[in-house]
Amino acid sequence: MPSSSLKLYPSSEQKAMLLKRQGFAVFSGELDQYHLYLPLIQERLTENIRVGQTPIMAAQMFLFFRVLLLRISPQHLTSLWPIMVTELIHTFVQLQDDLMEEETTAKNSKVSKQKAAAAESNGPVYVEIQQNSLDLYLSASKFLxxxxxxxxxxxxxxxxYRWAFVPEVDTESCAVPAADMVENHHQCKPHVVRILELMRLRFGEIATENSSLKRSEFPLLNLRSISKITQLMPFFRTLSFVFKAKGRGSVPSPNLDISVEYPVEDTTRVLRDLEENVEADFLESMSSQ
Known part of the structure; x- marks a missing residue:
């Protein structure tokens, strides 16, 4: 594991390149081969987070996180989970801000209203998000x-931490008597639900190319890149229901035409797919340079 400091690389692109190389070194090793370097890894990650990160750097950081999940045993990752979860939350909040900002701009701007009205006949109006940010949101989604x-x-x-990202209780279909409701109770919405609601509000319900698909499986994402944020909508839509447990008085949820196995019984297949996805992402990023 290279021990050179990220301070030797002043630009964000060079820092991202170094982090990618370190991640590839860990990925090329055996299980727990580099677990003794975790304090150094955590120090470097914390340093970059403290001074601020560009989308390019943050995207590589999430790829590194995926490598750590595959190459470091869970008991050695205890101190890193708060960092990984915090950065994932920050990124999803940033995505929500991007969607809300675009929506607010469209409502308050006469020009935007005219453009939206003119485009209605040609299909939905897509949010203009920079490619670097799209790469970041895809990388964060792959980590989740x-x-x-x-x-x-x-x-x-x-x-x-899972409850903060995906809904685990089907509150919408629960027929709970009013007497059982807590007064002034505010439901905590997981980030997946918030993002999906904002996407639906902005774009409507986007039909997917695999709308006839009756079964999906983890890992859900095998996209190498995206050109628009709505390409992640099927991912967030699936996560919005797959972990839900039926509550008291629940009724069947409508329009769920995709069956997702969880927990997955074939763990060997899952680990193989995760390895192949990470390997493909390393090769993709290297070939693009």
């Missing part, structure tokens, strides 16, 4: 997909 793909017993610490 990786963490969720592991069987719960293989990733026990993440189960403490």
């Amino acid at each position: 997909d990786t963490a969720l793909s592991f069987p719960p017993d293989k990733m026990p610490l993440f189960q403490m």
Whole structure:
């Protein structure tokens, strides 16, 4: 593991390149081969977070996180989970801000209203998000997909944070008597639900190319790149229901035409797919340079 400081690389592109190389070194090693370097890795990550990160750097950071999940045993990642979860939350909040900002701009700007009205006949109006930010949102989503793909017993610490990202109780279909409702109770919406609601509000319900698909499986994401944020909509839509447990008085949820196995029984297949996805992302980023 290279021990040179990221301070030797002043530009964000060079820092991202160094982080990618370090991640590839860990990925090329054996399980727990580099776990003794985790304090140094954590120090470098914390340093970059403290001074601020560009989308390019943050995207490589999430790829590094995926490598750590595959190459470091769960018991060695205890101190890193708060960092990984915090950065994932920050990125999803940034995505929500991008969607809300675009929506607010469209409502308050006469020009935007005219453009939206003119484009209605040609289809939905897509949010203009820079490609670097799209790459970041895809990378963050892949990290969440990786963490969720592991069987719960293989990733026990993440189960403490899962509720913040995906809904685990089907509150909408629960026929709970009014007397059982807590007065002035505010429901905590997981980030996946918030993002999906904002996407639907902005774009409507986007039909997917695989609308006839009756079964999906983890890992859900195998996209190498995206050109518009709505390409992540099927991912967030699936996560919005797959982990839900039926509550008291629940009724069947409508229009769920995709069956997703969880927890996955074939863990060997899941780990193989996760490895192939990470390898493909390394090769993709290297070939683009």
